[in-house]
Amino acid sequence: MAVDRKRSVIFGEAVEQYEAARPGYPERLVTDVLDYAPSGPVLEVGAGTGKATAGFAARVSDLTCxxxxxxxxAALTAKCPGVRVVSGTFEEYVPDRPFALLYSAQAWHWVDHDLRWDLACAALAPSGALALFWSHYVPADPELHAALVRLAHRYGVTSQSLHQDEGDRAAEAHRLLAADPRFTGLDRRRYTWTERYDTARFVTLAGTLSAYRILAPDVRERVLGEMGALVGDGLDMTFTTDLVLARRT
Structure with missing residues (x-):
């Protein structure tokens, strides 16, 4: 299944907001992925501004994004000058060598669904590791969460928003990998933490999500304004990252 290519690159409209408001990833996740993978060159698919890249770049000497x-x-190059950045889609990318690890943070669903597993196999060395992870974030207060969901639905936002469970994508990836004889050694892990967001950062975070980015600018401004009014002085956000690991046979 082909992906919506226009929507997959819509985040570039809000590079500064994305970098400022999106959460990073737990150091424990980076450790677990690197412990699972053999040593060797590493490939990241869909690196964005480097939210995951920074953690891996600090511990990997040979990283291609x-x-x-x-x-x-461009933002990634400025943030992580020691990594090699390739501008283009993973479908267009031709690996120049086999990689010991391929990881993708919050981006694997943007790779063509009919090609992505073949592309992963082509990029990985035998016994190379595949690490796919997605984050799900919701307000810790269930009443506020429910109010924000109702607001989103009122504006027709029903996916890729603050109420979608990205764990569903991890579960799908795990299921597909389990059925693919080219992969073995499957593992799945979950990491949860809480951060305090002030109102401005929360509204900025929501504005970086594709479901809100595709709204007409005046509509997006209206819904984000109403979000801010609901949040008031700020809120605690619960973050959950689901990780799927596998090895190429």
């Missing part, structure tokens, strides 16, 4: 949006790729 593929990023389809040139605006995000």
């Amino acid at each position: 593929v990023e389809p949006d040139p605006r995000m790729a």
Whole structure:
């Protein structure tokens, strides 16, 4: 299944907001992925501004990042000057060597669904590791969460928003990998933490999500304004990252 390519690069419209408001990833996740993978060169698919890249770049000497949006790729180069950044889609990318690890943070669903597993196999060395992870974030207060969901639905936002469970994508990836004889050694892990967001950062976070980015600018401004009014002085956000690991046979 082909992906919505226009929507997959829409985040480049909000590079600064994305970098400022999106959460990073737990150090424990980076450790677990690197412990699972053999040593060797590493490939990241859909690196964005480097939210996951920074943690891996601090511990990996040979890291190549593929990023389809040139605006995000430029921000990534500035943030992580020691990594090799390739501007383009993973479908277009031709690996110049086999990789010991391929990881993708919050981006694997943007790779063509009919090609992505073949592409992963082509990029990985035998016994190379595949690490796919997605984050799900919701307000810790269930009443506020429910109010924000109702607001989103009122504006026709029903996916890729603050109420979608990205764990569903991890579960799908795990299921597909389990049925693919080219992969073995499957593992799945979950990481949860809480952060305090002030109102401005929360509204900025919501504005970086694709479901809100595709709204007409005046509509997006209206819904984000109403979000801010609901949040008041700020809120606690619960973050959950689901990780799926596998090895190429």
